[in-house]
Amino acid sequence: MDIVVNEELKAYIEPLTPEEHDALERSILAEGCRDALVLWGDVLVDGHNRYGICQKHGLPFQTVQNPRFKSMEDVHLWMIDQHLGRRSLSDYQRGVLALRKREIVAERRARRAAVESGAVAAPEAPAAPEVVAAPEAAPAPLPPQDSLETREALARAARLSSSQVVLIEKIQKQGAPELVAAVKAGVVSINAAAAVATLPAEEQAAAAAAGAEELKQAAKRVRESRRKAPAPSPAPAADETPGRTDEPVAEASVTALQQRIAALEAENAALREELAALRAAQTSSLSS
Structure with a gap:
């Protein structure tokens, strides 16, 4: 039976790093291909790396169909x-x-x-x-x-906290490709990346190109600017602006408040996540 490699399926999950692929290849060369490749008809679903390694070295492998x-x-x-x-x-x-x-x-x-x-x-x-x-x-x-x-x-x-999910959603929606690549590579933390993702795409790309330290500094600047952001001014009364209605001013004030609330929620989520990480590190240190 000829196995068909669907490139879309092959790329659907993050590929192995070169180090991970080398480790898998050494394992298969030493112990053989222990896990069966999963097929849908003749289409390869799971085991693309194992299949490639077996093909490269002429090693045998097993296949299994998933009827569901x-x-x-x-x-x-x-x-x-x-x-x-x-x-x-x-x-x-x-x-x-x-x-x-x-x-x-x-x-x-x-x-x-x-x-x-x-x-x-x-x-x-x-x-x-x-x-x-x-x-x-x-x-x-x-x-x-x-x-x-x-x-x-x-x-x-995903075995994550709700605050982590919020941050990852923000990165997915607002993050420039360069910033997303940095998160995937472990160059920047999820917390810092979520803060940087609020910047214009050009600034995100520039920070990612500059490396880990610049990404940290960019995230720090974002957090500091949120803390220093002035509270929105109250809308003037209608009789203080003759000939004008106070509706546009009120709408602007509500929008500013909503933006401020969203920024504070994101900042609180980041701080909670940092606190959880510190507690986990402290627990690990005590247990060791």
Whole structure:
């Protein structure tokens, strides 16, 4: 049987570092390929690194089919769950995977609701694929525990705190590609990256290019500017500005307050996370 490597699936999860790949290769050369490659029809789902190493050295390997896969979404969800259970992932990587899972689950629920309401017709479920381009199937029912609608549920799925999820969401939404790459590489902490992500994209990129120390300093400047930010001025009474209504001023004041509250919430989340890290380090020091 010819195994098909789908490049989209291969790139769906963060690749191994060169050091991790070398360690896996040494292990397979010494002990053989112990874990079976997971297939969907002839498409390789799990084991891309093992498959490549076995092909390179002409080593034997085993394969197994997963009969529960009905669509590419099923494959993605399975891959996410498999990797969320691995200890080698960083906190940021687990958070990104959990957010990705929430998005898939939300889209699936929305489609199911549309089908149940009669807005769209239910798609037919095809058989397992024999080629890479497999048609999409009707999604399988989602168990209640798969609901990731709250940050608390999302945090549990990723083994993170709710405050960490908030920070990772901010980085994902506002972070420049250079900043995201720095977080993935471990150059900057999640807390610092979330602060830097509030800066314009050009400033984020410049800080990331300058290295870890500049990223720390940029995060420090952001936090200090939040602490020094003046409170919004109260809106003047309507009779103090003849011929004008106070509605635009009031709206500006509310917007300023909302922005200030959001900044304080993010700062509090970062401080809580730093405190938790310090406590964990202290506990580890005492136990050792």
